[in-house]
Amino acid sequence: MGRTPKPPVKSYNNTEFLNGPDARLIRILSEYLEPAARFEAERIEDTIVFFGSARILPLAESTRWLEETRQGQDADEAAVTRAERAVRLSRYYEDAVELARLVTEWSMGLGGEKKRMVVCSGGGPGIMEAANRGAQEAGGQSIGLSISLPMEQATNAHVPGELAFEFHYFFMRKFWFVHLAKAVVIFPGGFGTLDEAFEVMTLVQTGKTGRPVPILFYGEEYWRDILHIDALARWGMISPGDVKLLHFCNEPQQAFETLKRELARTGNIF
Numbered sequence: 001m002g003r004t005p006k007p008p009v010k011s012y013n014n015t016e017f018l019n020g021p022d023a024r025l026i027r028i029l030s031e032y033l034e035p036a037a038r039f040e041a042e043r044i045e046d047t048i049v050f051f052g053s054a055r056i057l058p059l060a061e062s063t064r065w066l067e068e069t070r071q072g073q074d075a076d077e078a079a080v081t082r083a084e085r086a087v088r089l090s091r092y093y094e095d096a097v098e099l100a101r102l103v104t105e106w107s108m109g110l111g112g113e114k115k116r117m118v119v120c121s122g123g124g125p126g127i128m129e130a131a132n133r134g135a136q137e138a139g140g141q142s143i144g145l146s147i148s149l150p151m152e153q154a155t156n157a158h159v160p161g162e163l164a165f166e167f168h169y170f171f172m173r174k175f176w177f178v179h180l181a182k183a184v185v186i187f188p189g190g191f192g193t194l195d196e197a198f199e200v201m202t203l204v205q206t207g208k209t210g211r212p213v214p215i216l217f218y219g220e221e222y223w224r225d226i227l228h229i230d231a232l233a234r235w236g237m238i239s240p241g242d243v244k245l246l247h248f249c250n251e252p253q254q255a256f257e258t259l260k261r262e263l264a265r266t267g268n269i270f
Contacts, residue, residue, distance in 0.1 A: 031172035035165055042162055045114035047143060047180040048103055051196045052127025052187030054153060056093045062086040092187050092219055093130045098252040100134025108140050117182060118143060124153045127187045132158035145173050178203060182268040183214045183259050188222040205242055214262035218255055220248040
C-alpha cells in the first residue's frame with residue numbers, strides 16, 4: 001500500500017501566502033481585529049496618550065553619561081555639550097513618569113465596569129518608557145503600541161504583556177492611538193512626535209475624532225521654540241479658535257489638573 005498523501009495546507013495556515021502581497025488586506029485587518037479583541041478582553045474603555053521622543057533618558061542615566069564624558073580622555077566640547085543637553089532633557093522623562101502615575105492613580109478610582117483613561121504610549125524607550133513606568137509604579141495597567149522598524153527598539157519592560165502590541169503598518173498604529181484617546185499629552189520629540197502631533201491636531205480640528213480631544217503640549221520652553229502656532233493664525237492658515245485646541249504645561253501637577261479640567265469640560269470623563 002502507498003503512503004497516505006499529506007493534506008494540502010489550509011489557506012489560513014499558509015504563511016508564505018499570508019506574508020505575501022496578496023494577503024496585505026488580511027494583515028491590515030488583523031492589526032485592527034486582534035487589538036480590538038484584546039482591548040475588549042481587558043475591558044479598556046478609553047486612553048490618555050503620551051507622545052514624545054525615544055531619545056530622552058532617565059536622569060540617572062544621563063547624569064552618568066555626562067560624568068563619563070567629562071572624565072574621558074578624548075572628550076571634546078561637542079560631546080560634553082550633547083551630554084549636558086541630555087541631562088537637561090531628562091527632566092521630561094522624570095515628569096512623564098510622575099504625570100502618568102498621577103493619571104493612573106486617578107483613573108483607577110473612577111469606578112465602573114471598564115477601565116478608563118488608561119495610559120497609552122508607543123511602547124518604546126524614552127518618554128514612552130516613562131509613561132508606562134509611571135502607570136506601573138501606580139499599580140495600574142498601561143498600553144504599548146510599538147512599531148517594527150529597521151533599527152529595532154524592543155518594547156519597554158513596563159508594558160504588561162497583555163497590552164503590548166507591535167504593528168507593521170504605521171496607519172493602523174495611528175488609528176489605535178486616536179480611536180480610544182480622550183486626551184493627548186505631547187512631550188518634546190522629533191520628526192515622529194511632530195508627525196503624531198500634527199495628525200492628531202488635524203483630526204481634532206476637522207472633527208474626525210467624533211469628540212473633542214484635549215491636546216496638551218508638555219514643556220513650553222521646548223514647544224514655543226519649535227512650534228509657532230500663533231503665526232499660522234496671524235497668516236490666516238488656521239482659525240483663531242484652533243489655537244485654543246492646544247494647552248501648554250510645564251509641571252506634572254499643572255498638566256494633571258489641566259487634563260482633568262478639559263476632560264470634564266468636554267464631557268469625556270463621563
